[in-house]
Amino acid sequence: MPSVMASVTETKTSAPAALLADLRRIVGDAWVLSDPDDLLLYEYDGSVDRALPDAVVFPDTTAQVQAIVQSGLRHGVPVVARGAGTGLSGGAIARCGGIVVATSRMNRILEVDTRNRRAVVEPGVVNADLSAHTHRFGFHYAPDPSSQYACTLGGNIATNAGGPHTLLYGVTTNHVLGIEFVTMDGRVVTTSALPDGPGYDLTGLFCGSEGTFGIVTRAVVQLVHTPAGVRTLLASFDSVPACSAAVSGIVAAGIVPAAVEMMDQLALEAVAAFIPRANLPVDAAAVLLLDVDGVPAELNDREAEIRDVLLANEARDIRVAQNDAERNLFWLGRKSAFGAMGRISPDYYVQDGVIPRTTIAYVLDEIRRISRSFELPIANVFHAGDGNLHPLLLFDNRVPGELDRVLDAGTAILQVCVDVGGMLSGEHGIGMEKQAAMPLVYGPDDLDAMRRVQQVFDPHALFNPNKILPAPVGCAEVNNLRRSASETSA
């Protein structure tokens, strides 16, 4: 996670003693934090923003979440759900102060139903723990964010998380069958977990709503069979355009690997310094890491098809993982890439844009141009198969003004993504990081329509206020409006 911190809370409420007394009565003294030193740990996520909450509370049951939400409404303070805080867009930050509802105690896998290929989980279950638990039955949970050893399923649902293997299997929304959530007035709503039920797809609507509609307290998720065989290839290239062309070549050939990840030379340098035993080709301009899933009898054919495309696009070397240990090492390198930046830079800022796959070479070239003109090294490590870029802007936050330059460079990259027909975020969400960029792709009518949907769920802006949509008013106004609404309804 980056060690940088940027903007500070706009305006926050202060926790009234009555609110703290309420919270302590609901969950017990041990599960409420209000000491300023303790709150500091909850003022940030994986992004560059920060803001102090008034209290952090750790419920253990849905009933406790209901009571907490009702208390927040009664006292007119915001309620912000928090999973593991690995989010990269400021989603779990209590921007307008209020209560952070941390789900870490609600981490039970309640049921595994292999006949129907589904599991019932609480929101605080760590993503990788679900797969670790279900492997013994021959199943796993497919969406695998690179943060999967820390991030929670509740956070994944709220951000509609992706991951390397979502190229073949689909993102979170494709794997969440139903949810239970607590509404603004403290009711519990359960959406149908049956496929293709009539009526609106509330489950789908919740995926990616970033905690602004309600708090997910339970989810029914789909499990997939663990593939009988996996082939992992690491292909090196002497040029970034050739590597990029190989990505669109694979897709154009009708091949759908389980994962196609790309790392450029700077990213390789950082990862190699972090995991020397992976023996990565640090002199390559870029590499592709590919997984092909299937029955063992088919894997040779799949590998041969992919090799043809890689070689046709000037791959200079193709390594095939010889066993699980080597495969895991390749993937450890990829999944540790963000953290590995610490080996080559004091700080980094991750941008997250999605672009048409055929434009990868052009956009990476533009990123190189931006890197030069802003005088900032930029490493690229990303879900190439999905066209989901993650430029990592390397800098030193101790240098005055550096962060502003980084954020400007990040905006310039986002503009390039939009210009080629891409989107503001591939998977990290909008949070408070990219609100201001929303008008780059949405007109006033679109934003108004989204705001009206949000108000259906949360007319008092109780849940995670001033996130996603450009804020028409600041936190002070939002908090005042909520307080007067709660006084009127009291």
Ligand SMILES: Cc1cc2nc3c(=O)[nH]c(=O)nc-3n(C[C@H](O)[C@H](O)[C@H](O)COP(=O)(O)OP(=O)(O)OC[C@H]3O[C@@H](n4cnc5c(N)ncnc54)[C@H](O)[C@@H]3O)c2cc1C
């Ligand atoms: C090293 C690293 C690698 C990453 N790789 C990926 C990746 O490959 N793919 C990807 O998609 N993301 C990735 N991320 C981003 C992040 O891990 C995901 O966004 C993840 O889904 C966040 O989960 P979390 O539990 O940490 O949620 P948090 O950061 O705690 O919260 C994220 C959002 O979810 C909301 N939320 C949390 N719990 C609930 C709930 N129970 N009900 C309602 N709303 C809730 C919060 O309010 C917030 O808006 C990465 C992050 C890091 C640091």
